[in-house]
Amino acid sequence: MDFRRPALAIHGLIFAAAAVVTLLWAMSILAWGPPRGRFVWSVGMMTALVAYSFFVASRYSMPRSFREHGAVFYAPLLALAVCLPIDVAVFVKTLSEITRGFG
DSSP states (O other): OOOHHHHHHHHHHHHHHHHHHHHHHHHHHHHHOOOSSSOOOOTTHHHHHHHHHHHHIIIIISOHHHHTSHHHHTHHHHHHHHHHHHHHHHHHHHHHHHHHHHO
16 A cells, blocks of 8 residues: 555645744734844745645645635635745844844
8 A cells, every 4th residue: 555645644744734824923023023032044945844834735635526616726826925025034033133223
C-alpha cells in the first residue's frame, strides 16, 4: 500500500494549522509591537511558509472534488495575497521600533 498521499494529507493539515498560528502571531506583533530583546524578521519567509502550507493542504488534504473549486485551487495564491502585506507590515513595524531606539 502506498502511504505517500495520506502522509502528505496529514502534513498539509499540520502545515495549514501552523500557517494560521503564524499569521495570528504576526498580527499580534502588528498590534502590540515586536518582542523585547533580540528579534529578527526575514521578509518573505512567513509568506513562503503560508503559501507552501496552503499549497500542500489544498493539493493533498482536500478531496478531489473540492480541488476543482476555484477557492481551493487558488488557495496558495490567496494565502500569498493575504500574507505578503502582513509580512511587509511586520518588517516595517520592527524596523520603526529599532530606529526609534536609536533616536
